Amino acid sequence: MRSLRNILWLTGKELRAIRGDRVMLVLIAYVFTLAVWLVSDAASTEVDHLATAVVDEDRSQLSARLTDAIRPPLFAEPVPMTAPEAAAAQRAGKAILVLTIPPDFERDLHAGHQTTLQILVDATAVAQAGNGASFLRQTLAQELSAALAPRAVSSDPVTVVFRNAFNPNLTSSWFSAVMQLMNNVTILMLILSGASMIREREHGTIEHVLVMPVRPHEIVAAKILASGAVILAASLFSLVVVVEGAMGVPVAGSLALYAGGAAIYVVAVASLGLLLASFTRTMGQFGLLVIPVIVLMILLSGGMTPLESMPDWLQVLMRTVSPATHFVIFAQAVLYRGAGLELVWPEMAMMAGMATVAVTIVLARFRKVLAG
Amino acid sequence: MQPVARLSGVSHRYGAVTALDAVSLEIPAGVMAGLIGPDGVGKSSLLALVAGVRRGQAGAVEVLGGPMAERHHRAAVAPRIAYMPQGLGRNLYPTLSVVENLQFFGRLFGQSAAERDARIAMLLDATDLAPFPDRPAGKLSGGMKQKLGLCAALIHDPDLLILDEPTTGVDPLSRRQFWELIARVRATRPGMSVLTATAYMEEADRFDWIAAMEAGRVIATGSPADLRARTGAASLEEAFVALLPAAVRAGHAAVPVLPRRDTGGRIAIEAEGLVKRFGAFTAVDHVGFSIPEGEIFGFLGSNGCGKTTTMKMLTGLLDPTEGVTRLFGRELGRSDMTARLGIGYMSQAFSLYGELTVRQNLILHARLYGVAPERRLARLAEVMAEFDLAEVAEAMPESLPLGIRQRLQLAVAMIHEPPILILDEPTSGVDPVARDGFWAVLMRLSREKGVTIFISTHFMNEAARCDRISLMHAGRVLEVGTPAEIVTRRGADSLEAAFIAALEAEAESVESGADVPVPAPGPPRGRLSAALTRAYAYSWRETLELARDPIRLFFALLGPVILMLAMGFGISFDVDRLSFAVMDQDQSAESRRLTEGFSAIPQFGETAPFASPTELQTRMGLGGVTLALDIPEGFGRDLHRGDVPEIGLTFDGAMPFRAQTAQGYALGVLQDFTEKIAAEEGIGTTSKVGFETRYLFNQAFESANAMVPSVLMLILMLVPAVMAAVSVVREKETGTIANFHATPVSRIEFLLGKQLPYLALAWVSFWVLIALGVTVFAVPLSGSLAALAFAALVYVTATTGFGQLISAFTRTQVAAVFATAVVAIIPTVNFSGLVVPVSSLGEGGRIFGLAFPGAWFQPVSVGAFLKGFGWPEALSAAAVLGVFALGYLALAILSLPKQER
16 A cells, blocks of 8 residues: 555656656657658658659550550659660669560560560569569550450459458558557657666666665656656557547557557566666666667567568567567557457567566666666 | 956856856966855856856956957967866766876877876876876776876966866865875976865965855955955854855854753664675775764765765665664664664765655655655645745755755655664765755754764864764774864874874875976977877777777677668568468369469468458458458359459558558469460460569569668668767766867867777778678678778768767767667668668658768668679769768867857
8 A cells, every 4th residue: 555655656756757858748749749640651661653764665656555554653754765774774773663665566466476575673672673563564464455455345254353451542651650659659668768767877866765665666666657658648649639630540449459558568668668777877878778679679570561571580589579569460450450359468468478577677676776 | 467367247147047247357377266155156157267168158258368258369278278177087087097097188288108108107106196007087086086187187287277176075185185286286386377166165275365256256355364354254164154245144153063962872873893895895894883862973084985885784775795783773674664764864966856846855755754644744844944945945956056955855854754864975065154054954953853863074174063973994984982082082183184194094105295397398299290199089088988888889889780680680571471361162173273373372371261251350350361362152163154253352451561562462373363264265365465574683582682781871870870979978968078178179180089989980880791791691792892891981981970960969968869860760761762762752752861871872882782883883972972971070060169158
């Protein structure tokens, strides 16, 4: 009872400390509003305005028609070039795809000869090149069959109905907005909780707290509660007002369930922040330590590139040490696919487990670290 | 004789706070001049203005015969002034040894190696630091730090020596040695002027000339004897109080030394054989004492003798290695909560919450100490009245003068009315008036309430007020007794003399008393060689510091490796085994053939079929299925009849990139299938057009091949920039930036000197990353490695320069780290070709990307690995990167003020 009261009062103190830190408040406000919106539109791994050059050695009606078929948004307006120009452009990274239409293409085709269209792909743009090439092939094939058999309603023996579940138009900002939100939770939580510990150490206040009749777990709990509550509230606000409201991203699942999972995640990351802080003496050192951790947690969370594309050992490693991978699976399942508790509880349990382990280590190190 | 410095109408403000208010003053040359007054009256600002480290705001400051507002004059007199800022060892580098510190200062004044070595040897000899040339400055005691600071200031034979509270927090013996040293220096260099600020009145009493300051104004000047005569006071301390304006003086009264009441002889604190070892070092060596209830027990000793460690053991903050502590007969255990309720503790540094107001601090502590809710408000009022805090109840502690802050700390320590108070140097740095006020409260607590007070101090007049004192040295207690007893026992005439005698008896090295001979100044050196020496001073020191800081070294050397491994393996666009599931309602040969078409290619991995759309919903909901194929009943029949059957493909759109990739492969499979069927059935037109798709530069189409060169660009942006930014801001934070302000080093020497080690380190990282890319990730290197290495060298020059530019605007290390990371990462990740090719960016994004060096280096890095780039491409990129490097340097020079504002 006394312990609970102490936690409560210390939490109040921590909240005041956050309120007093103007820079941090501005950062939180910026990151959960503008930044979510800005970054969600920036880098995407989808094919989008891919720079394409066309080497048209046929100069026929058909070749012109094919060139016209290459259009935004998938491709940038194609640039006509000669073969050497195209090679140079591709080397310089100015063209990702080069389509070469051979001489006498249209004539050969009408004469019933086999001809070949060549697509050269700059494979150094790995994210887009593969899909870009296959979309280009698709576009050209469609255009060709439309040009050659205009009257046939369908020349295909099979009709395929494509459907994209959860995101019908594969709008990239739906995905990136939510992932960005999750990244921001990770970044700010690590910094905020770690900073709350180091600030006390730098100012010598933690020593003062330790001579009071307050136990280390009360101090730790207060720090996690206060910083966690702030970030959780900010992220829910951002999800509802910015992502769902302003950006119009539909959120499929239960907000309450998401909040529950996010609360567990926030506790896990806050504990991790405290753990990192226990290895450093100053904010500067903490910053140097936390940046690689942030980059790793975010890049390898499965929120940037699919988890299953990583080597197996790395997947296993990340699932074991990083709560972020579980949170990404959890959040994608709940927010996009409307999954319920019965589907996502294992992820929640994993995050809770990690939080427990981190808090245990922090408490074990607490006295030793502060004394030294 | 010309005054060494003349101030007329000088005012200085920090925001709304006025530090100096129209001060006009002439400081005589060739004498010991002093500034006295409470803290926060503007002494430090005045000294900084005279030293030229702070830019003047209003009024004229003339030093050594010229105006300090003029850059040329400042540059000309800088080598003749030495400035030692406030704080123990504040301008020293803690990880550098004694000699290394002095070497650094010698280089800053452009001295040659021979001249430096000669001067350092003489200074160390004269200051008794000679036995410890290799001890890190951070491990020196307070007194030794100040001696080393003085050596650093004297290394260039200054004509004006400016010392800002050099002896605050230093024990009496070290203090005396410090002043003896100054006297000897002055004996050999009679022309030297010394200007000192001090809080110790007995020290100021020995100066030739003093200026008393109060609230940004000079209230009196003259020799100490003058001031005493003018006020008719016996001591300078009393004279100073008498000189104060009536309003300030009103609260002051001499501390009454009241007799102690007999409290029945209960023992409040009893320590027996306390030992504390840190590794091999014994900080406290069998210390024991017993203190009766209600006594004021003074704890004296040299700096670093184990006082603080002993006090921490008494409070239970540290567990002793051996020995026991009893509080009122009860043994103090580990994490003893009840015992803590009986102790009030005040640590050396201010340790209350700066973000809470005075009242909030008091309430929080009342709660945590379990003051009953119904008693809380009453107690709060009592404490506010007792410690005179009512007026500042709503103020933030940071905004209060040190004296009031210390009263607040005492109030907090007393909030739960503990019978024992343990106070660790509570009055260090506090001015005389505030100190007396503080002691009046202590007296009252002890005499009226019977509180036992255990207090450590460096002030002898405070020690004299204690009932009993103990002298501690090197972890052991030398003397315990009443002040009078100790004076008699040591045969001394004052407590200070007794103290010094006790310490001197212990100290092995006897004061050498050697004079400070002035070495002949070296031959004048060329401007360039002096400039190079100064720049090298920073490079050399930065390298030493870096080599001794494990966290920064970890970040600089292992950070890139970890990031490269994680990103090389982690950012992969190679898609294989995308999970797909089928609902085959036809179960015909054709439907199986279609399914096999999917499972045949490595990009798809078949999972268990699903039986209903609901099941699919669930499985896709968990992310277990990326692609679902729905084949209707009658699919095979329809196909043969020439009817066009309809199949459904559902993708998990939650991750658009993955869905798009799956679509691409699915289209290929379907096209293949329909072409075969069409050929077999003889329907439709078989296309005569073939497609030849060739993947250039990366035939295997492996993510790692493309990511490794791009990640190289990202890492060489992020890590060197953060390191360089931290290197400058660290100096601002620790205060060593004062050396940059106070010495002749120029901005360009400072920046280039500091940049060089990081540049070299980043280039080493480059080679490590290249080795990693070629071995671990097996990326072929088709172009010229030498050309790439050259471009990388220019690139890291630009990125370290970028970090330095950021550091000019930031004040704290944490701000520097995050500002650099945020500013560097956003354009580098999004607009430099890491994920999205620059050619696919919109106009805005492309321009934004090209405004940072990353977008220029990325094509060269990728090109040298995969496209066979050689010198021509590398040189043209290097030219642009070189412009970035120069631009960043120029901007950093412009934004880094040589003087503080």
